[in-house]
Amino acid sequence: QKEVEQNSGPLSVPEGAIASLNCTYSDRGSQSFFWYRQYSGKSPELIMSIYSNGDKEDGRFTAQLNKASQYVSLLIRDSQPSDSATYLCATKLLSGGGADGLTFGKGTHLIIQP
Amino acid sequence: GAGVSQSPSNKVTEKGKDVELRCDPISGHTALYWYRQSLGQGLEFLIYFQGNSAPDKSGLPSDRFSAERTGGSVSTLTIQRTQQEDSAVYLCASNSLGGAHGYTFGSGTRLTVV
Numbered sequence: 756q757k758e759v760e761q762n763s764g765p766l767s768v769p770e771g772a773i774a775s776l777n778c779t780y781s782d783r784g785s786q787s788f789f790w791y792r793q794y795s796g797k798s799p800e801l802i803m804s805i806y807s808n809g810d811k812e813d814g815r816f817t818a819q820l821n822k823a824s825q826y827v828s829l830l831i832r833d834s835q836p837s838d839s840a841t842y843l844c845a846t847k848l849l850s851g852g853g854a855d856g857l858t859f860g861k862g863t864h865l866i867i868q869p
Numbered sequence: 870g871a872g873v874s875q876s877p878s879n880k881v882t883e884k885g886k887d888v889e890l891r892c893d894p895i896s897g898h899t900a901l902y903w904y905r906q907s908l909g910q911g912l913e914f915l916i917y918f919q920g921n922s923a924p925d926k927s928g929l930p931s932d933r934f935s936a937e938r939t940g941g942s943v944s945t946l947t948i949q950r951t952q953q954e955d956s957a958v959y960l961c962a963s964n965s966l967g968g969a970h971g972y973t974f975g976s977g978t979r980l981t982v983v
Binding site: 787789797798799800801804843845856857858859860861862 | 902904910911912914917960962971972973974975976977
């Protein structure tokens with residue numbers, strides 16, 4: 756049973772601070788990891804992907820992966836009110852006999868307070 | 870097209886009726902996924918198409934659900950004899966590498982069964 760766990764929140768962070776979102780996964784075969792942002796009433800939007808241990812930075816976003824501990828995190832620096840959304844963590848096996856796509860967590864609701 | 874297109878955007882149907890949901894993936898994307906997202910819940914995998922291979926139907930919740938993909942492009946998800954618990958947002962996503970690099974979602978179809 757593949758599971759991806761996230762704290763549902765809401766996580767409240769003051770504007771300008773660093774928002775830290777965490778995710779743990781149960782399947783050690785997971786090789787690809789993704790963070791999606793979903794605004795209320797909208798579809799998920801891919802914002803970060805990470806495949807190897809360590810940090811990956813893209814603008815104000817940094818994804819961190821630790822396969823030994825089976826966790827992946829997303830840091831958002833200089834948080835803005837527009838960052839308020841639900842953040843979904845997702846994982847995928849490197850090869851799955853094709854098949855079942857990404858496994859998603861239920862998401863963390865992030866609120867950036869002006 | 871430039872993005873994943875889904876239609877209709879909203880559908881209200883009476884319990885027991887059949888519905889068809891359409892997805893037009895990004896041109897050239899060989900992988901196509903259907904997910905379902907119920908209110909306050911995570912994304913639930915339904916079915917996966919990859920090129921001309923047999924689809925992975927392991928996520929379909931019952932035999933009332935079926936999907937096809939014609940010509941390796943447009944996909945239709947059909948729900949027969951709809952039930953109230955089928956009410957959800959149905960999301961389609963496509964990718965050119967079978968999901969290894971994340972994928973792009975359409976805007977979804979919000980299905981309400983009354």
